[in-house]
Amino acid sequence: MNVYALTPRGYCHGVVHAIDVVRKLAADSDVKRPITVLGMVVHNTRIVDDFAALGVRTLHDPTKTRLALLDDIDEGTLVVTAHGVSEAVLEKARDKGLDVIDTTCADVTESQRVVKTYVQQGYTVFFIGKHTHPEAESVRAISPNVIVIESLSDVASTDVKSTAIAITNQTTMSLFDIYHIGKAIRRKYPYAIVLDEQCDATRTRQLAVKHQPSEVEHCFVVGDQHSNNTKKLVETAREAGFSANRIASVEEVNVAALKKLSCVSVTSGASTPSALTREVIRFLQAFDPDSPSTHDTKSTVKNVITMHRR
Numbered sequence: 001m002n003v004y005a006l007t008p009r010g011y012c013h014g015v016v017h018a019i020d021v022v023r024k025l026a027a028d029s030d031v032k033r034p035i036t037v038l039g040m041v042v043h044n045t046r047i048v049d050d051f052a053a054l055g056v057r058t059l060h061d062p063t064k065t066r067l068a069l070l071d072d073i074d075e076g077t078l079v080v081t082a083h084g085v086s087e088a089v090l091e092k093a094r095d096k097g098l099d100v101i102d103t104t105c106a107d108v109t110e111s112q113r114v115v116k117t118y119v120q121q122g123y124t125v126f127f128i129g130k131h132t133h134p135e136a137e138s139v140r141a142i143s144p145n146v147i148v149i150e151s152l153s154d155v156a157s158t159d160v161k162s163t164a165i166a167i168t169n170q171t172t173m174s175l176f177d178i179y180h181i182g183k184a185i186r187r188k189y190p191y192a193i194v195l196d197e198q199c200d201a202t203r204t205r206q207l208a209v210k211h212q213p214s215e216v217e218h219c220f221v222v223g224d225q226h227s228n229n230t231k232k233l234v235e236t237a238r239e240a241g242f243s244a245n246r247i248a249s250v251e252e253v254n255v256a257a258l259k260k261l262s263c264v265s266v267t268s269g270a271s272t273p274s275a276l277t278r279e280v281i282r283f284l285q286a287f288d289p290d291s292p293s294t295h296d297t298k299s300t301v302k303n304v305i306t307m308h309r310r
């Protein structure tokens, strides 16, 4: 099997930082217990499970905002994830007497600073992102003049009279979403200015997928179902004309389908443990359709938070 391991792929600096911080907290007996992460520390179930084994609790409920989730934490240390939170969440946590450890990624902070600046200057800000994503929750809390846009139908339902309009986006959105939705907004509001806040990690991973060798017959994107940037890598590959799917680990490789292929590629989301991606790459490289001994997809990765190598 010819396998292209696309680069860059996998962990971004924001994820490496968040995991390092939580790992050190778990090992420090002076840190107030319980340690609770508000949302998934990064959008990967394996990482969350490994932290649970170290005594770090995760409060995750996609139907609730970060502000609402905080109702269930009354003591100990609160960890803010790389996705960031609104000022209201930080204030409420302080009022509850919690020790707050903030792992918000610098790129998310910068994106929120840009939104605040334009709101203060009187702009209405269209934020291209997922309605339920924590980044969207944070920017919505800045002002009623921030409107989250997830789809073309969201654009159609807007009716903004002001001519001071800025378009920006969630850091992990796809190049294609930003382009297509941004274009629809500009068609409706031609005077809107564009402030692209896609983070470099997301952009470079998507560009590697978009420009992968044309001989690739299928692209495997290793990542968790909760990871937006992973889903966007799949969409990017498909928009660029490649067959692609998301797999959480080697265990989800479809061996029957693989037998019909001779050239594949592998990438992974920014929150995907490197050990899981390496295992997929090794499996594919060794795969021989005529050799059943190379068809065993059982994963042997035990712990995913001990290493941060790409």
Ligand code: SF4
Pocket: 012, 013, 014, 015, 082, 105, 106, 107, 108, 171, 172, 199, 200, 201, 202, 229, 270
């Ligand atoms: S994907 Fe981008 S914004 Fe999100 S944590 Fe990584 S570097 Fe930061």
